[in-house]
Amino acid sequence: MASNGLAVPASSNYLENGRYYHGYRRGMYMYPCDEPEKDRMDIYHKLFLVARRDQLHQAPIPHQWEPRILDLGCGTGIWSIDMADRYLNAEVLGLDLVNIQPERIPPNLRFRIPRDYESPWSLGEDSWDLIHLRMGCGSVSSWPELYQKIFAHLRPGYGWIEHVEIDMKPRCDDGTLSRDSALVKWYDYLADATNRVSRPIAYDTGTRALLESAGFIDIQEIVIRAPYNSWPNDPHQKEIGRWYNLGMTEGLDALTFAPLTRVYKWDLQEHVKPLVEMVRREVCNKKIHAYNNMSHSACRHPGSxxxxxxxxxxxxxxxxxxxxxxxxxxxxxxxxxxxxxxxxxxxxxxxxxxxxxxxxxxxxxxxxxxxxxxxxxxxxxxxxxxxxxxxxxxxxxxxxxxxxxxxxxxxxxxxxxxx
Known part of the structure; x- marks a missing residue:
């Protein structure tokens, strides 16, 4: 194991509504960087592993050379660490705005912190075999520009992008989720607030067309249902629901506080927290058969x-x-x-x-x-x-x-x- 070599002071973080947020480019990113948020990120990592039956990635990894793997918005670095442990001959690099990664990491892994992946890169164009991005909705202002940047940095003919998101729009097929439920209203508020600051949390259903426009080919899309709790009868769906419920209930504060207090100027105690509690009760109600869709997209650079x-x-x-x-x-x-x-x-x-x-x-x-x-x-x-x-x-x-x-x-x- 090696040291991550990072020295970003935690004192740059600031307290708001009882949560700590990063001071680098203050206010740009709506979500916290404290211990509860680190736990939430690791819960979602486990959720994706359960949903994909322990598959860390969808895109192929070349074995004929030492692959270069880039993780955008790596968070706690848990996916980067798992990839570095699995592919010992790979070079893995993680980028994020804030230093919340562990001190001891595999020797073939590096982190560059703080890094905003929407800013210009100096990472070597045409040189990466896999660029991974997970749960970027809410932090990206222009998906076409980001896809073009990723396209330019992938190895021509061989490099892949893997993009994983949760479409947070509540869905229900049997009418057990009413249109005026707290969950539906919460999502509408969140989607509107983040859209107003040009970092929409809503998943773009035109993602495939955006990837095609950027020049990618061989687009593979996998959509997996994520129930809000363990209401399904199917064992795999039930297990996904358990982990998604944990991630949602532990993460509602993180997702909600900044967008609704900064953009809507709502009072935290009077308006925001009561809404969050109503949403928490609904996502734990097994009589409500609601779910979100997980979207896994992988596609390839076509060549020169x-x-x-x-x-x-x-x-x-x-x-x-x-x-x-x-x-x-x-x-x-x-x-x-x-x-x-x-x-x-x-x-x-x-x-x-x-x-x-x-x-x-x-x-x-x-x-x-x-x-x-x-x-x-x-x-x-x-x-x-x-x-x-x-x-x-x-x-x-x-x-x-x-x-x-x-x-x-x-x-x-x-x-x-x-x-």
């Missing part, structure tokens, strides 16, 4: 992104630039593609716009990292299944896409190597 820069005056000399840092557009050395000259020349003549001195063609490899293996994927609003490239023309003067074409892909152009 290339750009072809063509001078319309000399269209017979296109140059291909591999762009691995897709968010910044920083190219590596150009690669000439003589075999692409005929289709590109015809296309350039057809698409030439007099206002431009140069046109940029951007395209993605439709592959699993190797040219010889292709998979169906989405590109913009179109879906294609072809052993080739999807090309979009973009005018560099105004940045507008002009048109798209397909070009057959010959792996001999790159010697059949990995992208």
């Amino acid at each position: 992104v290339f750009a072809v820069v063509v001078d319309p005056i000399e269209p017979t000399q296109p140059m291909v630039y591999p762009i691995f840092r897709t968010t910044t557009g920083i190219p590596r050395d150009p690669i000439p593609l003589p075999s692409y000259i005929p289709p590109l020349e015809r296309f350039i003549k057809m698409m030439y716009y007099p206002t431009s001195t140069r046109l940029c063609i951007r395209f993605r490899i439709i592959s699993k990292g190797l040219f010889s293996s292709f998979r169906r994927r989405s590109f913009g609003s179109k879906r294609i299944s072809t052993k080739g490239l999807m090309i979009s023309m973009q005018d560099e003067d105004d940045g507008h896409d002009r048109d798209t074409i397909h070009i057959p892909l010959d792996e001999r152009c790159f010697g059949g190597g990995s992208v």
